Every structure is written in structure tokens, then in C-alpha cells.
Amino acid sequence: MQGLHMVAVHHAYGSTAVLNNISFTVPAGELVCLLGPSGCGKTTLLRIAAGMERLQAGSVIIDEEVVADATIHVPPEERRIGYMFQDYALFPHLSVLDNVTFGLFRRDRVTAKERAMEMLDQVGMARHAARFPHMLSGGQQQRVALARALAPEPRLFLLDEPFSGLDTGMRSRVRAETLAVLKRNNVATLMVTHDPQEAMFMADRIKVMGANGRILQTGAPADIYHKPVDEYVAHLFGDMNMFEARVEHGQLISSFGAIAADAAVEGTIVRVLIRPEGMTLSNTDGSNTDGGGPQGGGALVDILSAHLLGNSSLVRFRVRDGINGGAEFHVRVPGSFDLTEIGPIWARVDPDHIFLYPLA
Ligand SMILES: Nc1ncnc2c1ncn2[C@@H]1O[C@H](COP(=O)(O)OP(=O)(O)OP(=O)(O)O)[C@@H](O)[C@H]1O
Ligand SMILES: [Mg+2]
Structure with a gap:
């Protein structure tokens, strides 16, 4: 199969x-994100794929060609790969056009220039072809670096935290553009990030790495977000609410009423994790749901604080009584949340948004 295959790779310093x-595969046309904490080995893995780090065990295969194993080591410049790292250094003494033409030394001058202009056009930088790098913003330099890396039509594209030098607004714009260019060029891409939202946005598949240099979970962004294999992965993708509950007759017994928990072991205590969007607040109790909302009884709560965060508010509250009495939670509600107008408030849990893990 076309693309990158890493097989049984071990590495030690x-x-x-x-x-x-x-072991994993990045098929042609797919973008795979490696997501993991600092120091877990993401850059090392990328450097092994590129051939900048010598493989110690296993094999690396690109488009069915073995480029590294116990006996073979194809040097980076012969692997037909493109890479873009955090410091996407352009050559300061070369124009934008010459930067992009640089990697096209195998072509004659005319077709090299044509190809470079075509790539600059794709990243929206054709009109700046004559400028020098110091005359460009960070985001513009990033786009030139992208054009330079893709111009030689690499079989594999490696990105290591490529957007971390950009500010928030520029970052989301450049990554959307980068994604569009990568998809148009149908290249197998392996990208490293430690920003879960960036991984969710960019990836066809995400691989979550743990601190022990192992892959904890692989899946489409929605799979990992909605079905995290463990608490670590669940927490990685955002804030969580937590409470403990006993499983009785296939249900969780909690202040929020009974919640179906078919998969949990009868009689055990489980830890229940809920994303902020998995809880709702209303001024009716659970017996009076409108049918479209979350099922199950509501818990009477005391509101602790409400902060407007743009188009939603973060509301903190404490459960008044029952098994989880005293426990604190936070939810996101659309718009602003007016503390002065409200009477009693009930919180409910959406059973589709909870994760259950046995208590260790
Ligand atoms: N050349 C080296 N010699 C010795 N140890 C190294 C070398 N390069 C990396 N390491 C160590 O190997 C581990 C993995 O490093 P690596 O750079 O792959 O992590 P990373 O996941 O990319 O982290 P970050 O998110 O901080 O970039 C770290 O503990 C690091 O200190
Ligand atoms: Mg790194």
C-alpha cells in the first residue's frame, strides 16, 4: 500500500x-496526528521516519520501499519526503521563489520555476515571489515553507509542531490553509502536536501517545473524543466533571437519579466522567423533561459562579444533597447566564456524554 509504514519500532537513547x-500506517492522502505529552518521543518518531535518526529496531517502509531496517538505511535526501518543523527556517538570502525552487534541483530551471510558482499560487503567496523572508509575516513565511516542502512532490510529509510559532488567529488560518493544500496534493502526512484541538481539526486519525512511548489509542477524532479508552485520554481532550457512583441493577445510583450503565460491573463503584457539554441546567426538575432534553432525574444545585466567555458561559455549581451532595461541577451554557433572575436550578446528566471507568 502507498504511504508510510512503521513496523515494530523501538528506540532508546x-x-x-x-x-x-x-507500529502504524499512514495511507497516501491521509493525515495522521501524533498527540502526546512533552518528551514522549514524538519528534524521535518523526526523525526516524525521515532518516535523520538511525533506526535501532523494526522497519520503515515508504510506498512499499523499505527505507530502514536492520541492514538498510536510505539517507533522508533520498527518501522523497518533505518536512516542516517548528522553526521552518527559510534561507534568508534567497527570494521566496528561490527558496521554493531550491529543492527542485532535479528539474531543469524552467520547469522548476513553473512548479515553484504553481505551489506559491496554491498557498496564496505567488504575488510575493520576489520578496525576501524578512519582508514576510510569520504566517506568510510558514506558507512559503509549506510550498517549499511540497514542491518536489514528496511521498510523505512530516510536520513537527509546525504552527506553534504563530499567534492564535494566524494559527487557525494557516492550519486551515495547510490542510486544504495537503488534501489537494493527496500526500501521506504525519504531524506532531501537543494541542488536542489542533489534532481534532487536522487529523483523519489521531494517535494518542503516553509518557511511556506507547500508543494508547488510535481513532478518528470523533471516536477518541466520544470513546476515550481511559481517563488519561478523556482528560486530554478537555475539561471533565467527575463523580463516583455505585452500579445497581445496571444503573448508576447518583444524585442525578438513575442513569443506565449496562457495561459496568454490577455492585462496583465507578468513576463517572462528563464533559461540560454533557450536563444541562434548567429550572424544572427531572420529572418534567420536554422529551428532547437529557433523561434522568435532575439534582437540585446551588450556583457558585457564572462567567461569560464570548458566546457561552462557564457556570460552576454544587449539588445540594443526595449521594453526591457537596460535589462541584461546571457546565457550558449558550449565551450569558443571569444569576439575578433565577429560582431553583436542577442539573441533569446526558447519558450519551458520560464515560465510566472502574475505580483503581
Ligand atoms: N539526542 C538525544 N539524546 C538523548 N536523549 C534524547 C535525544 N533526543 C531526545 N531525547 C530524549 O528522548 C525523549 C523523547 O524526546 P522527543 O524529542 O522525541 O520528545 P517529544 O515527544 O517530541 O517532546 P516535545 O513535545 O517536548 O517536543 C525525551 O526524554 C528527550 O529528552
Ligand atoms: Mg518534539
């Missing part, structure tokens, strides 16, 4: 193991 038996 001295006696410290960094990567443990990593």
Missing part, C-alpha cells in the same frame, strides 16, 4: 527507552 514497539 543510551539505556533510556523512548519508543516501545510502535
